[in-house]
Amino acid sequence: MPPSTRRTLFQTGFPEANQDPLSQGGIWTNSYTSNSNAAIVGNRVRAHALSADCTMSLNSVGTPGDQFVRVEIATFGAGVMEIHAECRLSAGPSWTGYLFVARKGAAPASEIIYMNAGVPSSKASENVTAWAGGDSVSSEAIGSSLKLYRNDGATELISASDSALASGRPGLDIYTETALANTELDNFSFGDFASAAVTGTGGSGMTETDVVAGGKTLVITLTGDTFLPS
Amino acid sequence: MAGELYLVPVVGGTSIRDPRRPKYLDSDASGQGRGGALSARYAISQEEYGYEGWIFVAPYGISAADDLTLRGFADAYGLPTDLDAFLTPAQVAVVQQKLEAINLPALWIDTTWTWRLALRVAFGMVRLMRRFHDRHGPVKFFGGSVTLATTFGSLPAAVRTNLIWAADSLELDRTGANAGTTIRVLWKGLGDQTMTETFHLGPLVI
Numbered sequence: 388m389p390p391s392t393r394r395t396l397f398q399t400g401f402p403e404a405n406q407d408p409l410s411q412g413g414i415w416t417n418s419y420t421s422n423s424n425a426a427i428v429g430n431r432v433r434a435h436a437l438s439a440d441c442t443m444s445l446n447s448v449g450t451p452g453d454q455f456v457r458v459e460i461a462t463f464g465a466g467v468m469e470i471h472a473e474c475r476l477s478a479g480p481s482w483t484g485y486l487f488v489a490r491k492g493a494a495p496a497s498e499i500i501y502m503n504a505g506v507p508s509s510k511a512s513e514n515v516t517a518w519a520g521g522d523s524v525s526s527e528a529i530g531s532s533l534k535l536y537r538n539d540g541a542t543e544l545i546s547a548s549d550s551a552l553a554s555g556r557p558g559l560d561i562y563t564e565t566a567l568a569n570t571e572l573d574n575f576s577f578g579d580f581a582s583a584a585v586t587g588t589g590g591s592g593m594t595e596t597d598v599v600a601g602g603k604t605l606v607i608t609l610t611g612d613t614f615l616p617s
Numbered sequence: 618m619a620g621e622l623y624l625v626p627v628v629g630g631t632s633i634r635d636p637r638r639p640k641y642l643d644s645d646a647s648g649q650g651r652g653g654a655l656s657a658r659y660a661i662s663q664e665e666y667g668y669e670g671w672i673f674v675a676p677y678g679i680s681a682a683d684d685l686t687l688r689g690f691a692d693a694y695g696l697p698t699d700l701d702a703f704l705t706p707a708q709v710a711v712v713q714q715k716l717e718a719i720n721l722p723a724l725w726i727d728t729t730w731t732w733r734l735a736l737r738v739a740f741g742m743v744r745l746m747r748r749f750h751d752r753h754g755p756v757k758f759f760g761g762s763v764t765l766a767t768t769f770g771s772l773p774a775a776v777r778t779n780l781i782w783a784a785d786s787l788e789l790d791r792t793g794a795n796a797g798t799t800i801r802v803l804w805k806g807l808g809d810q811t812m813t814e815t816f817h818l819g820p821l822v823i
Contacts (some may be wrong), residue, residue, distance in 0.1 A: 440633060451823035467634075474715070481754075484632065488633065493634060495658075498636070500633060500636050502633075503750065503754065504753045504754045504755055505755075506630055506668075506755035507630065507632065507633050507637060508630075508636055508637040508638070508665070509629070509636040509637065509638040511660070511661075512658075512797070514658060514660070545660075548662070551747075551751040552751075562633070567772075615743065
């Protein structure tokens with residue numbers, strides 16, 4: 388697993404009947420004038436059109452600045468194709484955000500891209516990974532640190548540093564050139580990060596607010612205390 | 618090798634399949650990359666000068682052979698490894714020509730400057746430009762009627778607003794600037810404020 392402490396705020400396996408565009412009750416938006424939309428087909432997500440970036444962002448969830456997005460590649464068939472786990476997306480109509488790309492059929496295989504109003508700049512890439520169906524693609528944007536993971540590995544495939552965007556929506560993108568059915572994703576999740584566990588001795592001044600409002604993960608280890616019945 | 622820094626052109630930008638990236642560095646001699654120039658792919662850190670088409674790149678662990686290859690390209694410029702050395706008269710001439718050609722003010726550079734201090738000032742200007750474009754969008758700043766001699770007051774209102782925002786967000790002191798200040802003077806004045814600041818660019822500490 389990645390070293391960060393991910394806290395899932397939203398997840399879906401796309402259980403609805405077929406939808407084009409992907410909507411799930413209106414929580415997904417295709418708001419970029421340059422892009423097409425994605426669709427649900429057979430409880431998986433496909434592109435709506437060939438050779439077009441089919442991009443959707445979540446519009447109705449709280450969007451913490453530090454965020455992760457995770458998707459699973461259900462199908463990666465023949466041809467040139469991409470699946471993105473995107474972070475800090477703009478609301479539109481121009482396309483801005485951080486794109487974390489898993490690519491097959493073209494180089495490089497993995498890439499982190501800063502998209503500024505439709506103009507992409509490569510921030511990091513590698514060309515060794517052979518992405519395949521069954522892989523997971525996950526991205527993390529924590530402060531200016533951007534990381535792309537494969538299969539929830541303990542270390543990232545690639546990383547970059549960029550401070551252009553501090554917040555925005557999570558989202559997904561599918562691109563395929565040969566056949567819509569050749570590229571499918573499933574099991575989208577998004578969330579933020581719990582603070583690192585605090586170890587030490589809690590004093591009498593420690594309150595619930597310190598833990599809850601502070602967003603801390605409380606780990607309690609009891610050693611030799613006296614327990615009172617409630 | 619470690620600690621190599623290059624100034625190279627930016628290529629691409631038409632699509633996600635062809636994003637903006639440093640020329641020569643995003644490549645693979647095996648043909649698997651986007652174009653072969655070096656013998657290997659290197660992890661890189663980069664600092665782009667806005668959308669002017671040039672980028673400073675620091676690759677991790679570039680080989681001596683690839684370093685020579687890169688320095689051999691007419692449109693690439695490799696900086697010395699010893700950043701604490703003073704520029705020689707010949708280097709001053711080359712650096713001024715290279716930077717002025719991409720609208721990065723450099724006539725202030727002379728033999729009293731070390732590479733490190735000169736880079737810090739230049740990187741201050743580069744960082745200002747990057748922050749400006751984060752707000753203003755991906756359009757070239759220079760070109761058309763805008764040159765280093767253009768005054769701040771003659772820039773379009775949106776450009777002025779976003780430049781002020783960029784300077785303020787970087788906590789730079791802009792009190793010395795006014796409508797009659799040229800871009801050349803403005804950039805240098807803001808860049809000077811980062812002369813004592815340490816810049817980290819991948820394997821390099823500047």
